Amino acid sequence: MKTFLVSLLLSFACVFPAAAAIDTYEFDTKADQERFRSLIEELRCPKCQNQNIADSDAEISLDMRDLTYRMMIEDGKTNDEIVAYLVDRYGDFVRYKPPVDKRTFLLWYGPFALLALALLILVVVVARRRKAVTALGENELSAAEQQRIQQLIEQTRENK
Amino acid sequence: MSKGRLIAVFAILLGVAAFAGMAVYGLNNDPRELPSALINKPFPEFKLNNLLVEGQTISKQDLLGKPALVNVWATWCPTCRQxxxxxxxxxxxxxxxxxxxxxxxxxxxxxxLTELLNPYALNISDPKGTLGFDLGVYGAPETFLLDKQGVIRLKHVGEVNDRVWREKIGPAYEELLKQ
Structure with missing residues:
Protein backbone atom coordinates (compact mmCIF):
# COMPACT_ATOMS: atom_id res chain seq x y z
CA MET A 1 0.00 0.00 0.00
CA LYS A 2 2.80 2.34 0.97
CA THR A 3 4.64 1.65 -2.28
CA PHE A 4 1.44 2.30 -4.14
CA LEU A 5 0.94 5.69 -2.50
CA VAL A 6 4.55 6.68 -3.12
CA SER A 7 4.36 5.76 -6.79
CA LEU A 8 1.06 7.59 -7.07
CA LEU A 9 2.68 10.73 -5.65
CA LEU A 10 5.67 10.33 -7.94
CA SER A 11 3.43 10.03 -10.96
CA PHE A 12 1.79 13.31 -9.98
CA ALA A 13 5.25 14.87 -9.73
CA CYS A 14 5.73 13.97 -13.39
CA VAL A 15 2.43 15.49 -14.43
CA PHE A 16 2.62 18.84 -12.65
CA PRO A 17 5.44 20.63 -14.55
CA ALA A 18 3.48 20.30 -17.81
CA ALA A 19 0.39 21.69 -16.16
CA ALA A 20 2.43 24.50 -14.59
CA ALA A 21 3.77 25.55 -17.99
CA ILE A 22 0.21 26.16 -19.14
CA ASP A 23 -0.98 27.83 -15.95
CA THR A 24 1.14 30.91 -16.64
CA TYR A 25 -1.01 31.61 -19.71
CA GLU A 26 -4.61 32.75 -19.72
CA PHE A 27 -7.17 31.47 -22.15
CA ASP A 28 -10.70 32.63 -22.92
CA THR A 29 -11.95 29.18 -23.75
CA LYS A 30 -11.21 25.65 -22.72
CA ALA A 31 -10.78 24.77 -26.40
CA ASP A 32 -7.98 27.34 -26.82
CA GLN A 33 -6.21 25.97 -23.79
CA GLU A 34 -6.56 22.45 -25.11
CA ARG A 35 -5.24 23.50 -28.53
CA PHE A 36 -2.25 25.27 -26.94
CA ARG A 37 -1.49 22.24 -24.79
CA SER A 38 -1.51 19.78 -27.65
CA LEU A 39 0.61 22.13 -29.78
CA ILE A 40 3.36 22.63 -27.21
CA GLU A 41 3.36 18.89 -26.55
CA GLU A 42 4.23 18.09 -30.14
CA LEU A 43 6.97 20.70 -30.40
CA ARG A 44 10.41 19.57 -29.41
CA CYS A 45 12.93 21.55 -27.39
CA PRO A 46 16.09 22.07 -29.49
CA LYS A 47 18.27 22.45 -26.42
CA CYS A 48 17.15 19.52 -24.32
CA GLN A 49 16.30 17.31 -27.28
CA ASN A 50 14.29 14.56 -25.63
CA GLN A 51 11.68 16.84 -24.12
CA ASN A 52 8.84 18.71 -25.67
CA ILE A 53 8.56 22.44 -25.01
CA ALA A 54 5.70 21.82 -22.59
CA ASP A 55 7.93 19.84 -20.22
CA SER A 56 11.20 21.64 -20.66
CA ASP A 57 12.44 24.40 -18.37
CA ALA A 58 15.11 25.55 -20.83
CA GLU A 59 15.12 29.25 -21.74
CA ILE A 60 14.51 28.46 -25.36
CA SER A 61 11.43 26.38 -24.53
CA LEU A 62 10.05 29.29 -22.56
CA ASP A 63 10.61 31.56 -25.58
CA MET A 64 8.95 29.04 -27.87
CA ARG A 65 5.95 28.69 -25.56
CA ASP A 66 5.60 32.49 -25.37
CA LEU A 67 5.80 32.75 -29.13
CA THR A 68 3.27 29.96 -29.63
CA TYR A 69 0.89 31.70 -27.24
CA ARG A 70 1.35 35.10 -28.90
CA MET A 71 0.91 33.79 -32.43
CA MET A 72 -2.11 31.74 -31.44
CA ILE A 73 -4.06 34.12 -29.19
CA GLU A 74 -2.89 37.60 -30.23
CA ASP A 75 -2.21 37.08 -33.93
CA GLY A 76 -4.83 34.39 -34.51
CA LYS A 77 -2.49 32.14 -36.48
CA THR A 78 -3.29 28.54 -37.28
CA ASN A 79 -1.32 25.61 -35.87
CA ASP A 80 0.31 25.06 -39.28
CA GLU A 81 1.47 28.68 -39.46
CA ILE A 82 2.97 28.50 -35.98
CA VAL A 83 4.78 25.24 -36.68
CA ALA A 84 6.04 26.57 -40.04
CA TYR A 85 7.38 29.70 -38.33
CA LEU A 86 9.36 27.60 -35.87
CA VAL A 87 10.55 25.12 -38.50
CA ASP A 88 11.89 28.03 -40.60
CA ARG A 89 14.17 28.94 -37.70
CA TYR A 90 14.91 25.69 -35.93
CA GLY A 91 14.40 23.08 -38.65
CA ASP A 92 12.24 19.99 -38.79
CA PHE A 93 13.97 18.92 -35.60
CA VAL A 94 11.42 20.86 -33.53
CA ARG A 95 8.57 18.66 -34.74
CA TYR A 96 7.88 15.39 -33.04
CA LYS A 97 5.78 14.59 -36.11
CA PRO A 98 8.12 15.07 -39.06
CA PRO A 99 6.52 15.92 -42.43
CA VAL A 100 6.30 13.27 -45.14
CA ASP A 101 8.85 14.17 -47.82
CA LYS A 102 11.64 12.46 -49.69
CA ARG A 103 14.00 12.50 -46.71
CA THR A 104 11.49 11.04 -44.29
CA PHE A 105 9.79 8.68 -46.73
CA LEU A 106 11.68 5.69 -45.38
CA LEU A 107 10.88 6.67 -41.81
CA TRP A 108 7.14 6.81 -42.48
CA TYR A 109 6.72 3.93 -44.91
CA GLY A 110 9.81 1.75 -44.19
CA PRO A 111 8.05 -0.30 -41.48
CA PHE A 112 5.10 -1.04 -43.80
CA ALA A 113 7.50 -2.02 -46.59
CA LEU A 114 9.30 -4.38 -44.21
CA LEU A 115 5.99 -5.84 -43.05
CA ALA A 116 4.92 -6.41 -46.66
CA LEU A 117 8.26 -8.05 -47.41
CA ALA A 118 7.92 -10.32 -44.37
CA LEU A 119 4.38 -11.32 -45.43
CA LEU A 120 5.60 -12.03 -48.95
CA ILE A 121 8.37 -14.27 -47.63
CA LEU A 122 5.87 -16.04 -45.37
CA VAL A 123 3.50 -16.66 -48.28
CA VAL A 124 6.30 -18.00 -50.46
CA VAL A 125 7.61 -20.30 -47.72
CA VAL A 126 4.14 -21.66 -46.91
CA ALA A 127 3.29 -22.17 -50.58
CA ARG A 128 6.53 -24.05 -51.17
CA ARG A 129 6.05 -26.27 -48.16
CA ARG A 130 2.50 -27.05 -49.21
CA LYS A 131 3.73 -27.94 -52.67
CA ALA A 132 6.39 -30.20 -51.19
CA VAL A 133 3.79 -32.00 -49.05
CA THR A 134 1.42 -32.45 -52.00
CA ALA A 135 4.29 -33.71 -54.10
CA LEU A 136 4.96 -36.26 -51.39
CA GLY A 137 1.30 -37.27 -51.53
CA GLU A 138 1.54 -37.88 -55.26
CA ASN A 139 4.53 -40.11 -54.70
CA GLU A 140 2.54 -42.55 -52.59
CA LEU A 141 3.18 -46.13 -53.54
CA SER A 142 0.74 -48.06 -55.62
CA ALA A 143 -0.85 -51.26 -54.29
CA ALA A 144 1.50 -53.40 -56.40
CA GLU A 145 4.54 -51.60 -55.05
CA GLN A 146 3.28 -52.00 -51.47
CA GLN A 147 2.92 -55.67 -52.02
CA ARG A 148 6.42 -55.92 -53.46
CA ILE A 149 7.86 -54.15 -50.41
CA GLN A 150 6.06 -56.49 -48.05
CA GLN A 151 7.51 -59.41 -49.96
CA LEU A 152 11.02 -58.02 -49.73
CA ILE A 153 10.68 -57.44 -45.99
CA GLU A 154 9.49 -60.96 -45.42
CA GLN A 155 12.26 -62.39 -47.57
CA THR A 156 14.89 -60.58 -45.53
CA ARG A 157 13.34 -61.91 -42.31
CA GLU A 158 13.41 -65.49 -43.61
CA ASN A 159 17.02 -65.16 -44.70
CA LYS A 160 18.15 -64.28 -41.18
CA MET B 1 22.48 -25.45 -49.29
CA SER B 2 19.54 -24.68 -51.55
CA LYS B 3 19.47 -21.52 -53.61
CA GLY B 4 16.51 -20.08 -51.66
CA ARG B 5 18.25 -20.64 -48.35
CA LEU B 6 21.41 -19.01 -49.66
CA ILE B 7 19.43 -15.95 -50.65
CA ALA B 8 17.77 -15.84 -47.22
CA VAL B 9 21.11 -16.02 -45.41
CA PHE B 10 22.49 -13.32 -47.66
CA ALA B 11 19.49 -11.08 -46.99
CA ILE B 12 19.86 -11.49 -43.23
CA LEU B 13 23.58 -10.69 -43.40
CA LEU B 14 22.79 -7.63 -45.47
CA GLY B 15 20.26 -6.49 -42.86
CA VAL B 16 22.74 -6.98 -40.02
CA ALA B 17 25.41 -5.07 -41.94
CA ALA B 18 23.03 -2.18 -42.66
CA PHE B 19 22.05 -2.02 -38.99
CA ALA B 20 25.69 -2.08 -37.85
CA GLY B 21 26.52 0.66 -40.35
CA MET B 22 23.73 2.84 -39.02
CA ALA B 23 24.81 2.22 -35.43
CA VAL B 24 28.43 3.21 -36.18
CA TYR B 25 27.25 6.32 -38.03
CA GLY B 26 24.90 7.23 -35.18
CA LEU B 27 27.53 6.80 -32.49
CA ASN B 28 30.03 9.01 -34.31
CA ASN B 29 27.47 11.74 -34.73
CA ASP B 30 27.07 14.49 -32.16
CA PRO B 31 23.33 14.56 -31.46
CA ARG B 32 23.55 18.01 -29.88
CA GLU B 33 24.60 19.61 -33.12
CA LEU B 34 21.47 20.19 -35.17
CA PRO B 35 21.53 20.96 -38.85
CA SER B 36 20.61 24.62 -39.11
CA ALA B 37 17.45 25.49 -40.99
CA LEU B 38 19.11 28.72 -42.11
CA ILE B 39 22.03 27.46 -44.19
CA ASN B 40 22.05 29.25 -47.56
CA LYS B 41 19.25 31.54 -46.40
CA PRO B 42 19.65 35.29 -45.97
CA PHE B 43 20.49 36.61 -42.52
CA PRO B 44 17.24 37.75 -40.87
CA GLU B 45 16.31 41.43 -40.90
CA PHE B 46 16.69 43.17 -37.56
CA LYS B 47 17.07 46.57 -35.96
CA LEU B 48 18.74 46.57 -32.56
CA ASN B 49 20.79 48.85 -30.37
CA ASN B 50 24.55 49.12 -30.54
CA LEU B 51 25.81 47.72 -27.24
CA LEU B 52 28.69 50.19 -27.02
CA VAL B 53 27.37 53.32 -28.75
CA GLU B 54 24.45 54.91 -26.94
CA GLY B 55 21.52 55.77 -29.22
CA GLN B 56 22.87 54.04 -32.33
CA THR B 57 21.00 51.19 -33.98
CA ILE B 58 22.41 48.40 -36.11
CA SER B 59 20.56 46.64 -38.93
CA LYS B 60 21.31 43.85 -41.37
CA GLN B 61 22.69 46.34 -43.94
CA ASP B 62 25.59 47.10 -41.57
CA LEU B 63 26.77 43.49 -41.80
CA LEU B 64 27.05 43.32 -45.59
CA GLY B 65 30.00 43.91 -47.89
CA LYS B 66 32.51 41.27 -46.87
CA PRO B 67 32.50 37.73 -45.49
CA ALA B 68 32.17 37.81 -41.71
CA LEU B 69 31.43 35.80 -38.61
CA VAL B 70 28.45 36.53 -36.41
CA ASN B 71 29.12 35.29 -32.91
CA VAL B 72 26.22 34.95 -30.44
CA TRP B 73 27.48 35.29 -26.89
CA ALA B 74 26.57 36.23 -23.32
CA THR B 75 28.35 36.83 -20.06
CA TRP B 76 26.38 33.99 -18.43
CA CYS B 77 27.86 31.50 -20.87
CA PRO B 78 31.09 29.82 -19.69
CA THR B 79 32.03 28.52 -23.14
CA CYS B 80 31.87 32.09 -24.45
CA ARG B 81 34.58 32.99 -21.93
CA GLN B 82 36.64 30.06 -23.21
CA LEU B 113 34.47 43.68 -23.46
CA THR B 114 36.61 46.21 -21.60
CA GLU B 115 38.32 43.60 -19.47
CA LEU B 116 38.73 40.79 -22.01
CA LEU B 117 39.16 43.03 -25.09
CA ASN B 118 36.67 43.52 -27.88
CA PRO B 119 37.10 41.31 -30.96
CA TYR B 120 33.88 42.52 -32.54
CA ALA B 121 33.65 45.02 -35.39
CA LEU B 122 30.10 45.77 -34.24
CA ASN B 123 28.29 44.86 -31.06
CA ILE B 124 24.60 44.13 -31.44
CA SER B 125 22.58 44.16 -28.25
CA ASP B 126 19.84 41.52 -28.24
CA PRO B 127 18.56 41.57 -24.65
CA LYS B 128 15.27 39.79 -25.39
CA GLY B 129 16.80 37.29 -27.77
CA THR B 130 14.60 38.28 -30.71
CA LEU B 131 17.42 38.19 -33.27
CA GLY B 132 18.67 35.01 -31.61
CA PHE B 133 15.24 33.46 -32.11
CA ASP B 134 15.16 34.38 -35.80
CA LEU B 135 18.62 32.83 -36.10
CA GLY B 136 17.45 29.57 -34.53
CA VAL B 137 19.81 30.03 -31.58
CA TYR B 138 19.15 27.56 -28.76
CA GLY B 139 22.18 28.21 -26.59
CA ALA B 140 25.29 30.33 -26.65
CA PRO B 141 27.85 30.37 -28.12
CA GLU B 142 26.76 29.92 -31.70
CA THR B 143 28.70 31.26 -34.65
CA PHE B 144 27.46 31.93 -38.18
CA LEU B 145 29.53 32.52 -41.28
CA LEU B 146 28.05 35.08 -43.71
CA ASP B 147 29.12 35.78 -47.25
CA LYS B 148 29.36 39.37 -48.46
CA GLN B 149 25.70 39.39 -49.55
CA GLY B 150 24.66 38.39 -46.05
CA VAL B 151 23.72 34.79 -46.82
CA ILE B 152 24.36 32.34 -43.99
CA ARG B 153 26.85 29.76 -45.24
CA LEU B 154 27.74 27.85 -42.12
CA LYS B 155 26.75 27.52 -38.51
CA HIS B 156 28.80 26.25 -35.61
CA VAL B 157 27.31 25.45 -32.22
CA GLY B 158 29.77 25.62 -29.34
CA GLU B 159 33.29 26.89 -28.89
CA VAL B 160 35.27 28.32 -31.80
CA ASN B 161 38.79 27.13 -31.02
CA ASP B 162 41.93 26.50 -33.08
CA ARG B 163 40.76 23.11 -34.27
CA VAL B 164 37.26 24.26 -35.25
CA TRP B 165 38.72 27.22 -37.12
CA ARG B 166 41.37 25.10 -38.88
CA GLU B 167 39.03 22.27 -39.88
CA LYS B 168 35.62 23.82 -40.29
CA ILE B 169 35.16 27.58 -40.32
CA GLY B 170 38.55 28.75 -41.62
CA PRO B 171 38.50 26.89 -44.97
CA ALA B 172 34.93 28.03 -45.67
CA TYR B 173 35.87 31.61 -44.80
CA GLU B 174 38.92 31.54 -47.10
CA GLU B 175 36.69 30.19 -49.86
CA LEU B 176 34.27 33.12 -49.43
CA LEU B 177 37.15 35.63 -49.51
CA LYS B 178 38.05 34.43 -53.01
CA GLN B 179 34.58 35.13 -54.38
Whole structure:
Protein backbone atom coordinates (compact mmCIF):
# COMPACT_ATOMS: atom_id res chain seq x y z
CA MET A 1 0.00 0.00 0.00
CA LYS A 2 2.80 2.34 0.97
CA THR A 3 4.64 1.65 -2.28
CA PHE A 4 1.44 2.30 -4.14
CA LEU A 5 0.94 5.69 -2.50
CA VAL A 6 4.55 6.68 -3.12
CA SER A 7 4.36 5.76 -6.79
CA LEU A 8 1.06 7.59 -7.07
CA LEU A 9 2.68 10.73 -5.65
CA LEU A 10 5.67 10.33 -7.94
CA SER A 11 3.43 10.03 -10.96
CA PHE A 12 1.79 13.31 -9.98
CA ALA A 13 5.25 14.87 -9.73
CA CYS A 14 5.73 13.97 -13.39
CA VAL A 15 2.43 15.49 -14.43
CA PHE A 16 2.62 18.84 -12.65
CA PRO A 17 5.44 20.63 -14.55
CA ALA A 18 3.48 20.30 -17.81
CA ALA A 19 0.39 21.69 -16.16
CA ALA A 20 2.43 24.50 -14.59
CA ALA A 21 3.77 25.55 -17.99
CA ILE A 22 0.21 26.16 -19.14
CA ASP A 23 -0.98 27.83 -15.95
CA THR A 24 1.14 30.91 -16.64
CA TYR A 25 -1.01 31.61 -19.71
CA GLU A 26 -4.61 32.75 -19.72
CA PHE A 27 -7.17 31.47 -22.15
CA ASP A 28 -10.70 32.63 -22.92
CA THR A 29 -11.95 29.18 -23.75
CA LYS A 30 -11.21 25.65 -22.72
CA ALA A 31 -10.78 24.77 -26.40
CA ASP A 32 -7.98 27.34 -26.82
CA GLN A 33 -6.21 25.97 -23.79
CA GLU A 34 -6.56 22.45 -25.11
CA ARG A 35 -5.24 23.50 -28.53
CA PHE A 36 -2.25 25.27 -26.94
CA ARG A 37 -1.49 22.24 -24.79
CA SER A 38 -1.51 19.78 -27.65
CA LEU A 39 0.61 22.13 -29.78
CA ILE A 40 3.36 22.63 -27.21
CA GLU A 41 3.36 18.89 -26.55
CA GLU A 42 4.23 18.09 -30.14
CA LEU A 43 6.97 20.70 -30.40
CA ARG A 44 10.41 19.57 -29.41
CA CYS A 45 12.93 21.55 -27.39
CA PRO A 46 16.09 22.07 -29.49
CA LYS A 47 18.27 22.45 -26.42
CA CYS A 48 17.15 19.52 -24.32
CA GLN A 49 16.30 17.31 -27.28
CA ASN A 50 14.29 14.56 -25.63
CA GLN A 51 11.68 16.84 -24.12
CA ASN A 52 8.84 18.71 -25.67
CA ILE A 53 8.56 22.44 -25.01
CA ALA A 54 5.70 21.82 -22.59
CA ASP A 55 7.93 19.84 -20.22
CA SER A 56 11.20 21.64 -20.66
CA ASP A 57 12.44 24.40 -18.37
CA ALA A 58 15.11 25.55 -20.83
CA GLU A 59 15.12 29.25 -21.74
CA ILE A 60 14.51 28.46 -25.36
CA SER A 61 11.43 26.38 -24.53
CA LEU A 62 10.05 29.29 -22.56
CA ASP A 63 10.61 31.56 -25.58
CA MET A 64 8.95 29.04 -27.87
CA ARG A 65 5.95 28.69 -25.56
CA ASP A 66 5.60 32.49 -25.37
CA LEU A 67 5.80 32.75 -29.13
CA THR A 68 3.27 29.96 -29.63
CA TYR A 69 0.89 31.70 -27.24
CA ARG A 70 1.35 35.10 -28.90
CA MET A 71 0.91 33.79 -32.43
CA MET A 72 -2.11 31.74 -31.44
CA ILE A 73 -4.06 34.12 -29.19
CA GLU A 74 -2.89 37.60 -30.23
CA ASP A 75 -2.21 37.08 -33.93
CA GLY A 76 -4.83 34.39 -34.51
CA LYS A 77 -2.49 32.14 -36.48
CA THR A 78 -3.29 28.54 -37.28
CA ASN A 79 -1.32 25.61 -35.87
CA ASP A 80 0.31 25.06 -39.28
CA GLU A 81 1.47 28.68 -39.46
CA ILE A 82 2.97 28.50 -35.98
CA VAL A 83 4.78 25.24 -36.68
CA ALA A 84 6.04 26.57 -40.04
CA TYR A 85 7.38 29.70 -38.33
CA LEU A 86 9.36 27.60 -35.87
CA VAL A 87 10.55 25.12 -38.50
CA ASP A 88 11.89 28.03 -40.60
CA ARG A 89 14.17 28.94 -37.70
CA TYR A 90 14.91 25.69 -35.93
CA GLY A 91 14.40 23.08 -38.65
CA ASP A 92 12.24 19.99 -38.79
CA PHE A 93 13.97 18.92 -35.60
CA VAL A 94 11.42 20.86 -33.53
CA ARG A 95 8.57 18.66 -34.74
CA TYR A 96 7.88 15.39 -33.04
CA LYS A 97 5.78 14.59 -36.11
CA PRO A 98 8.12 15.07 -39.06
CA PRO A 99 6.52 15.92 -42.43
CA VAL A 100 6.30 13.27 -45.14
CA ASP A 101 8.85 14.17 -47.82
CA LYS A 102 11.64 12.46 -49.69
CA ARG A 103 14.00 12.50 -46.71
CA THR A 104 11.49 11.04 -44.29
CA PHE A 105 9.79 8.68 -46.73
CA LEU A 106 11.68 5.69 -45.38
CA LEU A 107 10.88 6.67 -41.81
CA TRP A 108 7.14 6.81 -42.48
CA TYR A 109 6.72 3.93 -44.91
CA GLY A 110 9.81 1.75 -44.19
CA PRO A 111 8.05 -0.30 -41.48
CA PHE A 112 5.10 -1.04 -43.80
CA ALA A 113 7.50 -2.02 -46.59
CA LEU A 114 9.30 -4.38 -44.21
CA LEU A 115 5.99 -5.84 -43.05
CA ALA A 116 4.92 -6.41 -46.66
CA LEU A 117 8.26 -8.05 -47.41
CA ALA A 118 7.92 -10.32 -44.37
CA LEU A 119 4.38 -11.32 -45.43
CA LEU A 120 5.60 -12.03 -48.95
CA ILE A 121 8.37 -14.27 -47.63
CA LEU A 122 5.87 -16.04 -45.37
CA VAL A 123 3.50 -16.66 -48.28
CA VAL A 124 6.30 -18.00 -50.46
CA VAL A 125 7.61 -20.30 -47.72
CA VAL A 126 4.14 -21.66 -46.91
CA ALA A 127 3.29 -22.17 -50.58
CA ARG A 128 6.53 -24.05 -51.17
CA ARG A 129 6.05 -26.27 -48.16
CA ARG A 130 2.50 -27.05 -49.21
CA LYS A 131 3.73 -27.94 -52.67
CA ALA A 132 6.39 -30.20 -51.19
CA VAL A 133 3.79 -32.00 -49.05
CA THR A 134 1.42 -32.45 -52.00
CA ALA A 135 4.29 -33.71 -54.10
CA LEU A 136 4.96 -36.26 -51.39
CA GLY A 137 1.30 -37.27 -51.53
CA GLU A 138 1.54 -37.88 -55.26
CA ASN A 139 4.53 -40.11 -54.70
CA GLU A 140 2.54 -42.55 -52.59
CA LEU A 141 3.18 -46.13 -53.54
CA SER A 142 0.74 -48.06 -55.62
CA ALA A 143 -0.85 -51.26 -54.29
CA ALA A 144 1.50 -53.40 -56.40
CA GLU A 145 4.54 -51.60 -55.05
CA GLN A 146 3.28 -52.00 -51.47
CA GLN A 147 2.92 -55.67 -52.02
CA ARG A 148 6.42 -55.92 -53.46
CA ILE A 149 7.86 -54.15 -50.41
CA GLN A 150 6.06 -56.49 -48.05
CA GLN A 151 7.51 -59.41 -49.96
CA LEU A 152 11.02 -58.02 -49.73
CA ILE A 153 10.68 -57.44 -45.99
CA GLU A 154 9.49 -60.96 -45.42
CA GLN A 155 12.26 -62.39 -47.57
CA THR A 156 14.89 -60.58 -45.53
CA ARG A 157 13.34 -61.91 -42.31
CA GLU A 158 13.41 -65.49 -43.61
CA ASN A 159 17.02 -65.16 -44.70
CA LYS A 160 18.15 -64.28 -41.18
CA MET B 1 22.48 -25.45 -49.29
CA SER B 2 19.54 -24.68 -51.55
CA LYS B 3 19.47 -21.52 -53.61
CA GLY B 4 16.51 -20.08 -51.66
CA ARG B 5 18.25 -20.64 -48.35
CA LEU B 6 21.41 -19.01 -49.66
CA ILE B 7 19.43 -15.95 -50.65
CA ALA B 8 17.77 -15.84 -47.22
CA VAL B 9 21.11 -16.02 -45.41
CA PHE B 10 22.49 -13.32 -47.66
CA ALA B 11 19.49 -11.08 -46.99
CA ILE B 12 19.86 -11.49 -43.23
CA LEU B 13 23.58 -10.69 -43.40
CA LEU B 14 22.79 -7.63 -45.47
CA GLY B 15 20.26 -6.49 -42.86
CA VAL B 16 22.74 -6.98 -40.02
CA ALA B 17 25.41 -5.07 -41.94
CA ALA B 18 23.03 -2.18 -42.66
CA PHE B 19 22.05 -2.02 -38.99
CA ALA B 20 25.69 -2.08 -37.85
CA GLY B 21 26.52 0.66 -40.35
CA MET B 22 23.73 2.84 -39.02
CA ALA B 23 24.81 2.22 -35.43
CA VAL B 24 28.43 3.21 -36.18
CA TYR B 25 27.25 6.32 -38.03
CA GLY B 26 24.90 7.23 -35.18
CA LEU B 27 27.53 6.80 -32.49
CA ASN B 28 30.03 9.01 -34.31
CA ASN B 29 27.47 11.74 -34.73
CA ASP B 30 27.07 14.49 -32.16
CA PRO B 31 23.33 14.56 -31.46
CA ARG B 32 23.55 18.01 -29.88
CA GLU B 33 24.60 19.61 -33.12
CA LEU B 34 21.47 20.19 -35.17
CA PRO B 35 21.53 20.96 -38.85
CA SER B 36 20.61 24.62 -39.11
CA ALA B 37 17.45 25.49 -40.99
CA LEU B 38 19.11 28.72 -42.11
CA ILE B 39 22.03 27.46 -44.19
CA ASN B 40 22.05 29.25 -47.56
CA LYS B 41 19.25 31.54 -46.40
CA PRO B 42 19.65 35.29 -45.97
CA PHE B 43 20.49 36.61 -42.52
CA PRO B 44 17.24 37.75 -40.87
CA GLU B 45 16.31 41.43 -40.90
CA PHE B 46 16.69 43.17 -37.56
CA LYS B 47 17.07 46.57 -35.96
CA LEU B 48 18.74 46.57 -32.56
CA ASN B 49 20.79 48.85 -30.37
CA ASN B 50 24.55 49.12 -30.54
CA LEU B 51 25.81 47.72 -27.24
CA LEU B 52 28.69 50.19 -27.02
CA VAL B 53 27.37 53.32 -28.75
CA GLU B 54 24.45 54.91 -26.94
CA GLY B 55 21.52 55.77 -29.22
CA GLN B 56 22.87 54.04 -32.33
CA THR B 57 21.00 51.19 -33.98
CA ILE B 58 22.41 48.40 -36.11
CA SER B 59 20.56 46.64 -38.93
CA LYS B 60 21.31 43.85 -41.37
CA GLN B 61 22.69 46.34 -43.94
CA ASP B 62 25.59 47.10 -41.57
CA LEU B 63 26.77 43.49 -41.80
CA LEU B 64 27.05 43.32 -45.59
CA GLY B 65 30.00 43.91 -47.89
CA LYS B 66 32.51 41.27 -46.87
CA PRO B 67 32.50 37.73 -45.49
CA ALA B 68 32.17 37.81 -41.71
CA LEU B 69 31.43 35.80 -38.61
CA VAL B 70 28.45 36.53 -36.41
CA ASN B 71 29.12 35.29 -32.91
CA VAL B 72 26.22 34.95 -30.44
CA TRP B 73 27.48 35.29 -26.89
CA ALA B 74 26.57 36.23 -23.32
CA THR B 75 28.35 36.83 -20.06
CA TRP B 76 26.38 33.99 -18.43
CA CYS B 77 27.86 31.50 -20.87
CA PRO B 78 31.09 29.82 -19.69
CA THR B 79 32.03 28.52 -23.14
CA CYS B 80 31.87 32.09 -24.45
CA ARG B 81 34.58 32.99 -21.93
CA GLN B 82 36.64 30.06 -23.21
CA UNK B 83 36.42 31.04 -26.85
CA UNK B 84 36.92 34.77 -26.26
CA UNK B 85 40.71 34.64 -26.57
CA UNK B 86 40.41 32.69 -29.81
CA UNK B 87 38.05 35.33 -31.17
CA UNK B 88 40.52 38.05 -30.20
CA UNK B 89 43.21 36.16 -32.08
CA UNK B 90 41.02 35.83 -35.18
CA UNK B 91 40.11 39.53 -35.08
CA UNK B 92 43.82 40.38 -34.91
CA UNK B 93 44.38 38.23 -38.03
CA UNK B 94 41.88 40.43 -39.82
CA UNK B 95 38.73 38.30 -39.64
CA UNK B 96 35.60 40.44 -39.35
CA UNK B 97 33.48 39.31 -36.42
CA UNK B 98 30.14 40.82 -35.41
CA UNK B 99 28.96 40.13 -31.88
CA UNK B 100 25.38 39.50 -30.82
CA UNK B 101 25.06 39.94 -27.08
CA UNK B 102 22.24 37.51 -26.40
CA UNK B 103 19.82 37.80 -23.45
CA UNK B 104 22.33 39.60 -21.33
CA UNK B 105 22.66 42.67 -19.14
CA UNK B 106 24.32 45.47 -21.10
CA UNK B 107 26.41 46.72 -18.19
CA UNK B 108 27.90 43.29 -17.60
CA UNK B 109 28.54 42.82 -21.30
CA UNK B 110 30.26 46.21 -21.60
CA UNK B 111 32.51 45.40 -18.64
CA UNK B 112 33.35 42.01 -20.21
CA LEU B 113 34.47 43.68 -23.46
CA THR B 114 36.61 46.21 -21.60
CA GLU B 115 38.32 43.60 -19.47
CA LEU B 116 38.73 40.79 -22.01
CA LEU B 117 39.16 43.03 -25.09
CA ASN B 118 36.67 43.52 -27.88
CA PRO B 119 37.10 41.31 -30.96
CA TYR B 120 33.88 42.52 -32.54
CA ALA B 121 33.65 45.02 -35.39
CA LEU B 122 30.10 45.77 -34.24
CA ASN B 123 28.29 44.86 -31.06
CA ILE B 124 24.60 44.13 -31.44
CA SER B 125 22.58 44.16 -28.25
CA ASP B 126 19.84 41.52 -28.24
CA PRO B 127 18.56 41.57 -24.65
CA LYS B 128 15.27 39.79 -25.39
CA GLY B 129 16.80 37.29 -27.77
CA THR B 130 14.60 38.28 -30.71
CA LEU B 131 17.42 38.19 -33.27
CA GLY B 132 18.67 35.01 -31.61
CA PHE B 133 15.24 33.46 -32.11
CA ASP B 134 15.16 34.38 -35.80
CA LEU B 135 18.62 32.83 -36.10
CA GLY B 136 17.45 29.57 -34.53
CA VAL B 137 19.81 30.03 -31.58
CA TYR B 138 19.15 27.56 -28.76
CA GLY B 139 22.18 28.21 -26.59
CA ALA B 140 25.29 30.33 -26.65
CA PRO B 141 27.85 30.37 -28.12
CA GLU B 142 26.76 29.92 -31.70
CA THR B 143 28.70 31.26 -34.65
CA PHE B 144 27.46 31.93 -38.18
CA LEU B 145 29.53 32.52 -41.28
CA LEU B 146 28.05 35.08 -43.71
CA ASP B 147 29.12 35.78 -47.25
CA LYS B 148 29.36 39.37 -48.46
CA GLN B 149 25.70 39.39 -49.55
CA GLY B 150 24.66 38.39 -46.05
CA VAL B 151 23.72 34.79 -46.82
CA ILE B 152 24.36 32.34 -43.99
CA ARG B 153 26.85 29.76 -45.24
CA LEU B 154 27.74 27.85 -42.12
CA LYS B 155 26.75 27.52 -38.51
CA HIS B 156 28.80 26.25 -35.61
CA VAL B 157 27.31 25.45 -32.22
CA GLY B 158 29.77 25.62 -29.34
CA GLU B 159 33.29 26.89 -28.89
CA VAL B 160 35.27 28.32 -31.80
CA ASN B 161 38.79 27.13 -31.02
CA ASP B 162 41.93 26.50 -33.08
CA ARG B 163 40.76 23.11 -34.27
CA VAL B 164 37.26 24.26 -35.25
CA TRP B 165 38.72 27.22 -37.12
CA ARG B 166 41.37 25.10 -38.88
CA GLU B 167 39.03 22.27 -39.88
CA LYS B 168 35.62 23.82 -40.29
CA ILE B 169 35.16 27.58 -40.32
CA GLY B 170 38.55 28.75 -41.62
CA PRO B 171 38.50 26.89 -44.97
CA ALA B 172 34.93 28.03 -45.67
CA TYR B 173 35.87 31.61 -44.80
CA GLU B 174 38.92 31.54 -47.10
CA GLU B 175 36.69 30.19 -49.86
CA LEU B 176 34.27 33.12 -49.43
CA LEU B 177 37.15 35.63 -49.51
CA LYS B 178 38.05 34.43 -53.01
CA GLN B 179 34.58 35.13 -54.38
Missing amino acids: EHDDLNKLAKQGVTIYGVNYKDESAKAQRW
